[in-house]
Amino acid sequence: MTPVPPLVSVITASFNAADFIEQTISSVLSQSFQNLEYIIIDGGSRDGTVEIIRKYESSLVYWHSKPDRGLAHAFNLGLSQAHGAWILYLNADDYFFDRQAVESMVPHLLENRDADVVFGQVALTPRNDVNSVSFPAIYGGPWRWKEFRLICTIPHQAAFTRREFFDRVGRFDESWRIAVDYEHYLRAGPTLAAWFIPQKVSVMRAGGLSLSNLLPSLKEWKKAQIAHKSANPFLVWGNYIARYFWCAVKGRFSRRRR
Numbered sequence: 001m002t003p004v005p006p007l008v009s010v011i012t013a014s015f016n017a018a019d020f021i022e023q024t025i026s027s028v029l030s031q032s033f034q035n036l037e038y039i040i041i042d043g044g045s046r047d048g049t050v051e052i053i054r055k056y057e058s059s060l061v062y063w064h065s066k067p068d069r070g071l072a073h074a075f076n077l078g079l080s081q082a083h084g085a086w087i088l089y090l091n092a093d094d095y096f097f098d099r100q101a102v103e104s105m106v107p108h109l110l111e112n113r114d115a116d117v118v119f120g121q122v123a124l125t126p127r128n129d130v131n132s133v134s135f136p137a138i139y140g141g142p143w144r145w146k147e148f149r150l151i152c153t154i155p156h157q158a159a160f161t162r163r164e165f166f167d168r169v170g171r172f173d174e175s176w177r178i179a180v181d182y183e184h185y186l187r188a189g190p191t192l193a194a195w196f197i198p199q200k201v202s203v204m205r206a207g208g209l210s211l212s213n214l215l216p217s218l219k220e221w222k223k224a225q226i227a228h229k230s231a232n233p234f235l236v237w238g239n240y241i242a243r244y245f246w247c248a249v250k251g252r253f254s255r256r257r258r
Contacts, residue, residue, distance in 0.1 A: 003110045005035045008102055008160065009061075009084030013074035014053075014092035015043035020205070022052050027095035029059050033103035037061040039081050041074045049092075072172040072180045079171060085109075086118075086160040089181070090202060094157045097123060097200040108197045109160055116193040117185065119143075119159035120201035139204070143194040149230035150239045152182040152221060154194060158201035179220035186228045218243055 010028050014021055028038050040053055042065035050065045057063060062081040068074045075089060086109055088102075096102070105120060112118050121140035140155050147153055159181075169187040176183050185192055222240040225231060231239075 005033070005106055006085040006109055007083060008033065008036045008106075008109075009039060009078075009082035009087050010036060010102075011039045011041065011075065011078035011082060011087065011089050012092050013041045013043070013071060013078065013089070014045060014049055016045045016047040016049060017092035018045070018048035018052060020093040020095075021049055022055075024090060024092055024095045025053070025056050027101075028090065029056060030099050031096065031102045032099045033106060036102060037082070037084060039063065039078045041068070041078045042066075043068045043074060069174055070177060072174040072176055075180060076171045076174075079166065082163075085163050087163060087166075088158075088160050089156050091157060091204070094122075094202055094204045096202050101201050104199055105160060105197060105201060108195070112193075112195045113162075114193065115162060115195045116165040116188060117154060117159050117161045118195045118197060119154050120197045120199045122155040122158045122202050122204045123200050124206050125203055126206055138200070140196065142196045143192075145190040145192070148192075148194075149186075149190075149225065150236070151243075152179070152185075154181070154185060155202075155204065156181040157204055176220060176224070178217050179224045182221060183224040183227070186224050186230055189228065189230065215244070 012021070012024060012028075025040075028036075038060050040060060040063040042049060042053060042063065044065055044067040053063055053065070068077060078089070079087065090096070105118065108118050119140060121138050124137040124139060140158055141153065143153065169184065172180050172184055185194075218240055222236055225236045226233060230236070
């Protein structure tokens with residue numbers, strides 16, 4: 001008997017994303033996998049984002065545009081409207097790699113029904129390159145606790161999180177601004193059942209929330225690591241200092257943008 005495909009919920013949190021959100025929406029609605037629902041949580045955009053969303057509202061399971069308390073709150077609002085067995089958060093300036101992105105991952109979701117998260121890879125592209133065909137870097141690799149406890153290695157734009165994981169560890173903590181998904185996974189500690197699939201799932205524009213200002217990202221990662229005792233505090237601080245100076249040398253600090 002052929003396994004019944006699971007329902008996959010894709011959630012996009014947006015705020016003043018008119019430059020890119022139409023590409024995001026199109027990449028979701030054009031997916032070859034049919035058992036998919038799409039939810040958009042907009043934080044009260046005033047730049048034309050809402051008008052773009054309205055063009056596609058007949059294909060959305062749910063959407064709204066009203067002020068929220070930040071990314072974690074928007075993620076939770078989306079989750080409250082989702083019915084899927086697996087949840088994926090796709091940023092408003094990112095998009096699926098191709099039409100088969102979700103369909104190609106479904107066999108792995110069926111094979112790993114007890115996993116907390118099944119994730120693939122994200123291709124990085126310059127922020128203003130709308131029709132990229134080549135990608136300077138690929139993010140995502142085999143999950144190892146010893147590495148994950150010191151740096152986030154699960155790209156949420158390519159991560160299918162099982163609904164039961166939220167039931168077990170709770171929803172996203174609104175006190176976090178950047179390390180929202182990382183802190184959420186860290187709650188499970190080394191027992192996190194994470195499975196990596198070497199397939200490109202989505203494309204992420206360089207300069208997003210975490211990449212646009214690595215210093216606040218590093219600080220929040222460190223805070224989450226200490227809060228959940230993922231590693232010895234001396235190791236956490238040593239890792240933070242090393243990565244800080246590496247970023248400083250590379251000159252990668254810039255202004256943050258949601």
